[in-house]
Amino acid sequence: MTQVKENSTRNYNKGISINNCPVTYVMNKIGGHWKPIIIHQLMSGPKRYSELRKAIPEITEKMLIQHLKQLQTDDLVNREARPVVPPVVTYSLSPLGTDLTPVLNAMVEWAFRAQQC
Template sequence: MKLGTANCEVEAFACPVTFTVDVIGGKWKALILFHLMSGTKRFNELRRLVPEVTQRMLTLQLRELETDRVIHREIYREVPPKVEYSLTELGKTLVPLINAMREWGAVHEEAILKFRHEAQGLDETMTSETV
């Protein structure tokens, strides 16, 4: 739901979980935050740490996190230009949440991958039976 004002639109979220997912959701934001938990990173460092993300998508995700002031972007005026990203104080409040996500994944990864594999086998069986 959006609330309109004279100068801008502001999102109004009925559920705090929805809002949290809006801030850190998506395929790459939590992973970016996880890597920034260990310290300041340059753009190309993040590209190497998350090789599956495209340059355009990484830029977009970093901008969204910066807009929400979860991360800080420091630009150094030198040649070649240097840009570094780090967690803000607000971003650091997400560390327990990111750690909990990491722990949950470590505990449940094997079982869930097994479930997915089983479901894929069922899907293939159903497809071959209907053909």
């Protein structure tokens, strides 16, 4: 029975609220290797699961659905499943997810300015 350390920063940061640090809050939502890439793909319009896989060839299926699920629970993407066979599942950005555009744009702008120095 291995003890879980409740008061570690690791655990603390998980439940961090917007009031503690808004930037950390955002990082928890869109941080990591894959989430920004997935969001970026969906910014060019809704896509089926298989289309996302083709658009991001390096991602594994596990990572793809795992992050898509997380993005759903965070209300950044919507999932629409048509009950046909073979299944047709379409993912799209929610209004909240669409609102991320200025954030990602600011990042891209900074990235190019950083490159020039």
